[in-house]
Amino acid sequence: MKNFLISGLLLMLASTLAYAGGYRVGAQGQRALAMGHAGVGVVNSAETAFFNPSGLVYLEDRLTISAGITGVFSNVKWQNTSTGQFAETQQDPGTPFYFHAAYKVNEWMSLGLSVSTPYGSSVEWERNWPGSHLVNDIELAAIYIQPLVSVKLSEHFSIGGGPIFVTGNVNFNRNANRTLTDEQGNRSNITVDDSGVTNTGWSASFMFTPVEALRIGFNYKSEILLNAEGGEATFSNFPNSTLTPQNGTTAFDATLPMPAELTIGFAYEMNEKWLFAFDYQRAYWDVYNSLDIDFADPNVATSVNPRNYKNASTYRFGAQYLASDNLTLRAGYYFDESPVQAGFFAPETPRNDANGFTAGLSFQVSESLAIDASFLYLRFKEVDASYDSYTENGQSVPFEGTYKSNAFLPGIGVTYKL
Amino acid sequence: MKNYIKFLPFLAFGLMACEPELDQAIEENEVYTAGEADFSNYVALGNSLTAGYADRALYIQGQENSYPNILSGQFALVGGGEFTQPLMADNLGGLTLNGNQIAENRLVLSSNAGEPVIPPLPITGEPQTEITTKLSGSFNNMGVPGAKSYHLLAPGYGSLAGVATGQANPYFARFSSSENATVIEDALAQSPSFFSLWIGNNDILGYATSGGTGVDQTGNFDASTYASNDITDPNVFAGVYSQLIEGLTASASGGVVYNIPNITDIPFFTTVPNNALVLDAQTAVNLTGFFQAVAGIFTQGLIQQGIPPAQAQALAAQYAITFSEGPNRFIIDVPVTPSNPLGFRQMQPEELLLLTIDQGALAQGYGSVALSPEVMQVLGLLQQGGTPTQEQAALVLDAVNGIDDKDALDASELQAISTARTSYNATIQGLAQANGLAFVDANGLLQDVGQGVSFPGGTITSSFVTGGGFSLDGVHLTPRGYALVANETLRAINLTYGSDLPEVQLGTYGTIYLSDNVN
Numbered sequence: 001m002k003n004f005l006i007s008g009l010l011l012m013l014a015s016t017l018a019y020a021g022g023y024r025v026g027a028q029g030q031r032a033l034a035m036g037h038a039g040v041g042v043v044n045s046a047e048t049a050f051f052n053p054s055g056l057v058y059l060e061d062r063l064t065i066s067a068g069i070t071g072v073f074s075n076v077k078w079q080n081t082s083t084g085q086f087a088e089t090q091q092d093p094g095t096p097f098y099f100h101a102a103y104k105v106n107e108w109m110s111l112g113l114s115v116s117t118p119y120g121s122s123v124e125w126e127r128n129w130p131g132s133h134l135v136n137d138i139e140l141a142a143i144y145i146q147p148l149v150s151v152k153l154s155e156h157f158s159i160g161g162g163p164i165f166v167t168g169n170v171n172f173n174r175n176a177n178r179t180l181t182d183e184q185g186n187r188s189n190i191t192v193d194d195s196g197v198t199n200t201g202w203s204a205s206f207m208f209t210p211v212e213a214l215r216i217g218f219n220y221k222s223e224i225l226l227n228a229e230g231g232e233a234t235f236s237n238f239p240n241s242t243l244t245p246q247n248g249t250t251a252f253d254a255t256l257p258m259p260a261e262l263t264i265g266f267a268y269e270m271n272e273k274w275l276f277a278f279d280y281q282r283a284y285w286d287v288y289n290s291l292d293i294d295f296a297d298p299n300v301a302t303s304v305n306p307r308n309y310k311n312a313s314t315y316r317f318g319a320q321y322l323a324s325d326n327l328t329l330r331a332g333y334y335f336d337e338s339p340v341q342a343g344f345f346a347p348e349t350p351r352n353d354a355n356g357f358t359a360g361l362s363f364q365v366s367e368s369l370a371i372d373a374s375f376l377y378l379r380f381k382e383v384d385a386s387y388d389s390y391t392e393n394g395q396s397v398p399f400e401g402t403y404k405s406n407a408f409l410p411g412i413g414v415t416y417k418l
Numbered sequence: 419m420k421n422y423i424k425f426l427p428f429l430a431f432g433l434m435a436c437e438p439e440l441d442q443a444i445e446e447n448e449v450y451t452a453g454e455a456d457f458s459n460y461v462a463l464g465n466s467l468t469a470g471y472a473d474r475a476l477y478i479q480g481q482e483n484s485y486p487n488i489l490s491g492q493f494a495l496v497g498g499g500e501f502t503q504p505l506m507a508d509n510l511g512g513l514t515l516n517g518n519q520i521a522e523n524r525l526v527l528s529s530n531a532g533e534p535v536i537p538p539l540p541i542t543g544e545p546q547t548e549i550t551t552k553l554s555g556s557f558n559n560m561g562v563p564g565a566k567s568y569h570l571l572a573p574g575y576g577s578l579a580g581v582a583t584g585q586a587n588p589y590f591a592r593f594s595s596s597e598n599a600t601v602i603e604d605a606l607a608q609s610p611s612f613f614s615l616w617i618g619n620n621d622i623l624g625y626a627t628s629g630g631t632g633v634d635q636t637g638n639f640d641a642s643t644y645a646s647n648d649i650t651d652p653n654v655f656a657g658v659y660s661q662l663i664e665g666l667t668a669s670a671s672g673g674v675v676y677n678i679p680n681i682t683d684i685p686f687f688t689t690v691p692n693n694a695l696v697l698d699a700q701t702a703v704n705l706t707g708f709f710q711a712v713a714g715i716f717t718q719g720l721i722q723q724g725i726p727p728a729q730a731q732a733l734a735a736q737y738a739i740t741f742s743e744g745p746n747r748f749i750i751d752v753p754v755t756p757s758n759p760l761g762f763r764q765m766q767p768e769e770l771l772l773l774t775i776d777q778g779a780l781a782q783g784y785g786s787v788a789l790s791p792e793v794m795q796v797l798g799l800l801q802q803g804g805t806p807t808q809e810q811a812a813l814v815l816d817a818v819n820g821i822d823d824k825d826a827l828d829a830s831e832l833q834a835i836s837t838a839r840t841s842y843n844a845t846i847q848g849l850a851q852a853n854g855l856a857f858v859d860a861n862g863l864l865q866d867v868g869q870g871v872s873f874p875g876g877t878i879t880s881s882f883v884t885g886g887g888f889s890l891d892g893v894h895l896t897p898r899g900y901a902l903v904a905n906e907t908l909r910a911i912n913l914t915y916g917s918d919l920p921e922v923q924l925g926t927y928g929t930i931y932l933s934d935n936v937n
Contacts, residue, residue: 073436075436075437075438076438077437077438077439077440077443077445079440079443079444079445081442081444081449081920082920082921083920083921083922083923084444084449084450084491084492084495084919084920084922085444086443086444086445088437130926178875178925178926179897179925179926179927179928179929180928181479181928181931183509183526183541183931183933183935184509185478185479185482185509239931239932239933240933240934240935241527241528241529241932241933241934242529242530242531242532242533242934243527243529243532243534243932244932380438382440382441391875392875392876392925393875393876395874395875395876396874397874397875397925398874402440404438404439404440404441405438406436406437406438408436
């Protein structure tokens, strides 16, 4: 659980690993995830609280709860054929979770609560690997807490939304540069750590139901900047010299953005057994221009790490089939466009465009309880990429190589209705 | 459902095993080829440069960045095996013999309030490398700091008993297989499949770094009579070198040899300029006047000894050295000869001062004249046309404070070094060609460093402290300098053996080390 709580902020450099581009981790509902994480037009459980709050009012039960957890097993391999170097990330499974609840106040209004971890990352390279001047390891998580209200304005139209409270943590370590060591030969490094960084944002959504079988949804989450102020930066293994920073701690300020996200899409119930969903999502990553870490110690220069992310789109397709009274099968696919631009491929977020293949099922254990399971396989093409913004002596020193990644996200959850 | 849930941890475990596969993975040996060479058992022979010596000491970090160790990392991509080195006990680098320190700790660049302190100083600490603590096993890196060519064939060079008497080498004594072992025997016992040999530097370097106080042994074929500061006879070198190559090529599939760089590309000899006698106008006039006085006094002395005045004036004229405002070349002592009876002269443009010269003394008149008030008084007397007494004349001649032989390399010493080196290099290149070995022009490489070698993130030059190529002793290389040697070696090997070994990134190798842990 601690992992979840760690979350964070940002830092340092970066970025992170992402399962949906950048450091977005799309695993906020097993039912949706099994359908390509599409759900802006789907109303079938409290997961709707995250995917489209305006749909909550269409849930028929008085109280609906969905909760779940996902294991993120990611692997990244890197090599540089011009030097013969190679490395891979260590296994350090991330565990995004969610808890969504909806309470039907009356026929035209529902209240909801959504707690989830849509942003986070955990990447650990081998210590002092060839890219250690950019990142040794990073752990980042943000918890979104959203009180929600959903109002039915007419038979065909509802609106919903509410504030978003975010708390985040970050821990990031990298080496000071490519060569500096202390007297014993240990590489000089810096750890940036902050926790309990908070900020607020908002979400707004609507759902249009022109005919009973078709729901069209729109959901928008605002941008939230997590400002780590007064975090702790620890300088370790620097030599005893007045020509280098001193060992010890100093405060730092940095800002990590959680970008605004817009989703539109629909769900079409073809018949009693089949439902199809499509979401188009746009994440406004261009807010993530540069990660600047400003150290309180006046002798330590601000660390400027250009990121230059671009806005990125995701296309999600999902299908659901009622196999029997108590078994529902789901499958989906999504294409996830990376916000990382050429020349800015930093190894804390070693993510290029990805194809996600999903599957899952729900098993109705009793009238009120269902078990939801999902599985996501993320496939990345092998990519030759570089990060060109690291400099020494005023000269760009690109960090180049070939990356090959994949990720497996098995998830389990429950849906409870009262 | 519970039954299924309990299998989930196993599923998760299985997923961790599903690693992505690169199309052509370096890790799986799918990228590079070894060509005709067999790198499975690489053995490196040589001296301090091969051992990874730097900053006037051998220490772990330097050894890890030795060029043979860098090479072995690349060889490992095409079937190279483990590469063992006789690692020191610490990163201090000092040596003890029966608890008594016999080699100083490494040099570091200290600082004061954000400004570097020159010269570099030894790092503090109790060195833990006791040479009587013998290392067991054989070592792929057979580089022995201090070794000259003929030492590799010398029985007893690794004798512990011989270290105390100065007959043996403390570094080799740590890991020699027996008291009588030779370096080449211990190397051949490992049946190297590939070798490197960089030897001969010390055959001139001991002479050079002593300021030429040793003997040029050219013509003396008995190496057992050589002292450490002597120049090895080129025929002795050639004989030794061909024996080494013969032994090594018997078992190895291939090898690489290195020639000997010119000392004028090494900061130990290029950092202190020979014209650092910087004078203001008045001092230049005074010094010029002083040496006119010297010439005058000497002329008078010769005439009094019965030398014809014209001849006396001609002989003494060489001492009427003139100085100008700005930089002037120093005065050095040279052997007294009939043509230079006073035994000093101004340095010639190509002559060199050593890094170890006392720069404080230079500022106090070492290399020129100690212009004491008494001397000035005599000069004043002379200017007024007076005749100095014998004591006064002697006072003036004694005031000349030329640079000692040990602090400089004069033209004849440089010539001796150059002649020997040229001959060694002809031997090395000839044997490389005759045996089809890869050849590294280390001489050309260090010349390039003198001009500056650029890489992403900087430039390597041979400037002392700041250049990045040479360590703080001014002779040995930095990790980055050794990486440069490794890359040149990889190019030579690829060319000779048809391999396609990749080069390393120079910028990922460090240069000099900073620490204020100095006394």
